[in-house]
Amino acid sequence: MNRRYLLRASAVASAGTLLTPVLAGSAAAQRVSAMPEAGAAAPSSTDTFFQDAELNYNFLTLLGFARYGLVDVGSCLAIASQITDGDPASVVQAFTAAGDQFAAVGDTAAAAGHLVSARNAYLQAATYTFTATYFLDAMGAPERFAPVWRRQQALWDQGAALLDPPMEKVRIPYPDTTSTQVPRQATTLPGYFFKVDDSGRPRPVLIFNNGSDGSLPFAWAVAIAPALERGYNCLTFYGPGQGLALVDQGLSFRPDWEQVITPVVEYALSRPEVDPARVALMGDSQGGYWVPRAVAFEHRVAAAVADPGVWDVSTSWGLAKFPPPLLQLFNAGNKTAFDQALQQGLASDPAAAATLAFRSRPFGFSSAFDTYTAVKQYALTNDIVDQIRCPMLIASPEGEQFWPGQSEQLYQALPGPKTVVAFTRAEGADLHCEPKAPGLRAQRIFDWLDATLA
Known part of the structure; x- marks a missing residue:
């Protein structure tokens, strides 16, 4: 996700109350609520x-x-x-x-x-x-x-x-096709390989694709630990805009994530501990967009998981909720005026300004106009989804805060074998990425993987 920090996204998305006075020349401004957008279920008193x-x-x-x-x-x-x-x-x-x-x-x-x-x-x-x-x-x-x-x-x-065996830090060759240098620069991505044991025998491998701001602790709890205890080796990585690839290498997000996943799959298949017929790919939060996008083009993946399914990343950014004058500036391509109006509106709301700064960082732009323009590229289409061949599981948690309804949208569009799994508040597994129920989440997802890869 723009995983957890999306919880403040509506502070920017609700800029209608904040920016309309600015665009009208008024100094008045209102404090913007920092609650999830429509579709979210408010936590109960017990949580x-x-x-x-x-x-x-x-x-x-x-x-x-x-x-x-x-x-x-x-x-x-x-x-x-x-x-x-x-x-x-x-x-x-x-x-x-x-x-x-x-x-x-x-x-x-x-x-x-x-x-x-x-x-x-x-x-x-x-x-x-x-x-x-x-x-x-x-x-x-x-x-x-x-x-x-x-x-x-x-x-x-x-x-x-x-750990026993210890985590292995690896470098995954990555041809940065976004580079403007001629010839294009090749680099590597930080990767982390976790083995069940030191036997060297081929096993199924789970490649875990974190969300926009995920870390190794998150990867451990939702993917690595449950994979290891079920006999899967696990490979995770920081892609462009994520983790060390962002803070140490300055790499930024890209929508064509197959250009990231294909090198990761290549690396996984180079290891003797990996059974090439049993490669699974899981993506959480914004990874729920990146994974279906990638497997539309990378067909060596035998099974894929998206939690949740994400059809259009940009809907969580709330551009449609901006006031008409600001939308007109954006749609007209008036970058300077859009950025100025947005900055004026956010000047009285430091929390919303901080949200935008945090969320924009992985995209690599200093301009809000450029960031919003880029975010609109992170969307699936029927033509893309029609190319997905592997079986796919889509998690659909009750009270999904950020992309409500998109798990079902992706499920309906998939042409091949597909499963949608609901997680409910009644079982304590509601909300984005089921934060309160990682054990239940793992049971359902890995039971499906076991059957699919058998």
Whole structure:
């Protein structure tokens, strides 16, 4: 997703209340609500820990991570007690402090030879530190984003090196076809390979495609850990605009994601531990667009999963909700006037401005007009979907906040074998990417993969 941070997206999408006075020459402005767009189901009283929607969603996700050993519920509750609801600075302070605390525990345990304890502490430290990255823009510290991201990655690497077998850091050859240099520059993408054992025997492999802002802790909880315990090797990576490919390499998102997945599949097939007939691809959040887009062109994938199905990424950006004068500027291609009007409107709403900055970062543009123009390219078409050949599972959670109805839209358009799986509030598996029920999610998805790849 623009996964969790999409929870503030309507602050930008609702700019009609904010920008209409600006465009009319008035100084008046109204505070914009930072709640999910239409289609979202508000959390019930039993799963509301914070009134701040983004913070609450992050916290629910953390609690779900306990299923695969990344956090203790008690630690999460202790951190929550240190947070002032709606104050992003207190969120960053609480989570980075917890990350530092568990990193110190890991160092002490490692020095004493308690490697399991060290591993668990480092992975927990990485998880808390990563959570802080969602709130740096909102507290007015975007310059801290890259350093804090690198910190959580380093902590994860320390912990994952103590897995048995250890995580293997790899470089995936990537011909950057978006480069304007002649000849085009070839580079690599950061990849991470997880093995069931050291036998070297070919096994099914799950390639996991994170969302726009996902990390290794998220990948572990929704893909890697459940894959390993079921006998799948797992390969995940940072594509252009994601993680280290963004903060260290300066690579930006691209809509033609098959240009990313094909090199990843090539790398997977080069490994002796991979059964070439049993390659599965899973994408979460915005990965629910990238995966169907990719498998329309990359036919060596034997099964694909999208959670949720995403037909048109741009609908979550709320361009259609802008006031008519602003839409007219955009549709007329008046970049300068559009950017100026948007900036004037957001000047009185730092939270909405921070949202736009966070969401725009992976696209690589300094202009909001350019970013909105680019986002409109991230959409499937019937012609593209008609080329998908592999069986596909689409998750459809109740209360999907960001792309409501698009799982069903993708399901209806698919020409081949297809399955849609509902996740409901009654079973505690509602909301985007089922944050409260990773075990149930894994059971349904991997049972389908087992049967499909058999």
